[in-house]
Amino acid sequence: MLRNGQKFGIFALIFSLAAPLVLASNADAARKRVPGEYAYTSLPYWRVGALNRQLSNACQRGEFGQRKYLLSSIGFVGKVGQTLTGIATTTWNLYDPKGLAEPRKTYHFFNQGYSNCKVYVADQPRRRN
Numbered sequence: 001m002l003r004n005g006q007k008f009g010i011f012a013l014i015f016s017l018a019a020p021l022v023l024a025s026n027a028d029a030a031r032k033r034v035p036g037e038y039a040y041t042s043l044p045y046w047r048v049g050a051l052n053r054q055l056s057n058a059c060q061r062g063e064f065g066q067r068k069y070l071l072s073s074i075g076f077v078g079k080v081g082q083t084l085t086g087i088a089t090t091t092w093n094l095y096d097p098k099g100l101a102e103p104r105k106t107y108h109f110f111n112q113g114y115s116n117c118k119v120y121v122a123d124q125p126r127r128r129n
Helices: 004-023 053-060
Strands: 037-041 073-076 083-089 105-110 118-123
Touching: 053 118
Parallel strands: 037 073
Antiparallel strands: 073 083, 083 105, 105 118
């Protein structure tokens, strides 16, 4: 029987092998949204928000992250910085036992579950009335 960490490790290995194949498809196909895809962009993933080192360190220790990996994601389909990042907010899909998150922010996770996890923080988009 696999432990939770082992299950994620297997998922991450499969994802890391499959992601380049998915993202390598032509740009028109990549732009067709799939269930759970929040948005897509040709910008590199590190432009999604400001890198937060404190939250990145907490993510690397498993103390801050998405409750369910890639429940919602952004696909970065440009020539540089291709990947997927998971998304969470204080009111949705966020694991934050130490209360590090701020309201009205969107947290974007690159490589959650790995020692190089990075968390990028952006303001939540305002709702249109």
